[in-house]
Amino acid sequence: MKQYLSVCLFAALAILSGCYKDKGNYDLHEINQLSFKTTSPDTLRVKLFNRLAVNMDVEQSQSADAANLEYSWRLFTWPNAGAVIPLGKTKNLDTAVTFNPGVYKLVFDAKDKISGIVSFKEFIVDISSDLSEGWLLLEDLGGVQDLSLVTGLKDIYRDIYLKGNGERLPSGSQQVRIINTFSNPQEIVVFGNNNGLRMSYINFQRQFNYADLFFTAPAEIAPEEVYANKLGVSGFIVNKGKLHSVDYAYQGEKKYGAAKEGNWVISPQVLPMFASDNTMLFDTRNQRFLKHTNDKIQTLASVEGSQFELDNVGKQLIYAGRSLSDHFNCLMKNNNDDSLFIYRLNPEGTLIATDVFDVLDAPGMGQASHYASSELYMHMYYSIGNKIYLLDIPAQKARLLYTFPAGETISAMRLKQAQGLILYWPDNNRVMSVATWNGTKGKFYKFSIANTGDFSGGTYDEAYGGFGKILDLYYKWKQ
Template structure:
């Protein structure tokens, strides 16, 4: 009985205390100080903000204060972290600004190209300690992802320009992001597929070859990564690169590197990417089958399903094969091709007897056009393939003819079509269209006097040209002694040059072009 009375008494006491406390809070409201409330809004938070590397991320949300005079009592903090859950659910946080309006240059850490981020603004009322937040979803893009990369010579130093798919142009890309001069620019080398050499992060490669200062650059930002010598186990004593590329035995969108080839000072160096783990660099000078370095290579290297790397020696005037990684001693060395039967139309890869002056892809996949100069000072066209269809002896050679192509031995720039059987080449200010089938010049185009052609590249596809007639493009660089210009020619389905469709100005002397994608 006493136990029940105690429970009732305790309940009554608790009720009384609760009632009393409530009354105290109600009565105390008369003495409260008004609190400043902060609201942060921005319609940009409904989507994803994309900002390019090298540009400034600008964010300025709207602040709504219940007491506007308290603005000076606010503290701001912009925080960023990677929101890719596959990388880490606890990504490092970095404060990038303490200003109300964010103006942050996207260049290196903490931002990585292609990754998603949360950029958070925290607004703290220093009087009350109350913090308000707003989150932005930000993606880092690369505006130099697709377009024509142009290598220029400006009074002996190299620079880069970029032509975007919408035909806008940006100049001085190299000089705006690299401090070391690029002396004597010669060639662009871009890989169309991903490389896993262990030197750089997995991805495509960009090399710029020059008289001095040849280097590897970040494929996305075009900022210098490594000097030329760093790419070798032992840097060459003489550095005169003409080729620095990666070759694949496959084709299409699934290509991957089987071997890396450098031609430096006329000698071959290889990178056997598939044979061992860890960092892979270019090795020492490759030797001939006789164990010597008595050779001088033309500046071309190609590969395919039938041969890892095919090169041409202008000393012995013959082709060599470089085998990719294997358990045989021949890997990475110059290797002769097996003898072939005396088949009409074919030629002996090991005994051509002429000097190669130009080579490019043809209108047949894995087939190449090689222009040779004979001892008779006449031009010859040798066609061969890197896809072997014979299980007995290789049938890589296709044909050879004496060319009826006036001026081709002294060409200034050239490119083969991969749509039609044509080679486009220039002498001074004239472009000639040579037709393989008829062995003749079928069309010429003439620029103004004094505006000479310095570079030609053929592009089979362009994403902005939807009409079938514009599915191929010839890109031509010229120089008049003062200014470099670049032209687009929308080739017809039969390869006709016609008239140029676009002109771009403001370049230095254009020495090379490459389509970046």
């Protein structure tokens, strides 16, 4: 019995111990808060191979012991933080910049080892080289072609392809494009009627011949246009009236696939859309607009309210360019070759065929050498001979903006126009670059565009000489 009582007593004590009042400390305590001070600005601009240095002062609210803290500096690609580069674990950063030019996010972490709490501060780091940004000019130099770059600092770098490769561009090079992708490095593509190549955006060294851009090269090499959609997740090539595409956002080699065959001939005048693999196209064989989406080219139905039949335009497309509110302006010509029209499309909308404007008074517009549609105003610029005109689309008439000296013919013209969602420039659509050729020398001009669409002051801001015949030009963003 005694034993039984002892066991019961022991069990009772064990049970009652559960009722023991917890005298734990539940008062709230302030944590050791960290604050950062630095003399460095939030945006750091640094040249390739220079040093990236940031001094940080870290203050603790409840301790003066710096041994409590751990630090780290990391660099993330931006805007797609797909890669991270660890830079160090010291309080102050001082490292050589050997990363590819571009924009990055720099993150400084300080961890309180006692509380485990991490505090951080972010910086934007803009890494550039002398050749990162500026107008890239494709020149013909007496039968051979090369590239020059005119930077925002008014420096001119000539023969940059020759210097990077020891040879000139492929014979017959005529056009240059800069493709900014969401997840891949910037691409510089140069192409002619039957050849082309892609080169490094850093040192301009050749990376791929045109045929090697494809899983299977087209039977006939005849590049007509190379472009990406606005988000830069899909790329496209129009080769001899056929569309090829590549998905930058998916796994696998970033090569262009086989042509999308069908009853169409795709115009090099294209209407890139926002995202996915979407782009609008024009079929010159059947004179209709088409849409590429989900890896297929599809015809387009015209919903109620359409101002023209997308599937049966019945006119020739001369030029397509971006306009305000995500629209495109398409300069159309009727088949009798006696009238011009501006067809406006909103590829992202349910109602795509939004407007039609007659072009009543625009001297020489049908035979212009170059066109440029504004995203700021309902305007379209065009050049003919040595003159630049501005078509006011709603007014249906053009006005002369500028005349170069007699004998100087416009050989290239392009608006500074960002590709889309991943780029932004303060002077987007505000700079018109024009190249001229007088038979022996080429010149390069930059005009500022005023709020009326006219050139500010009625003339150019900058002029540069000493070029060959400039065949094409394109703005290279800072990568």
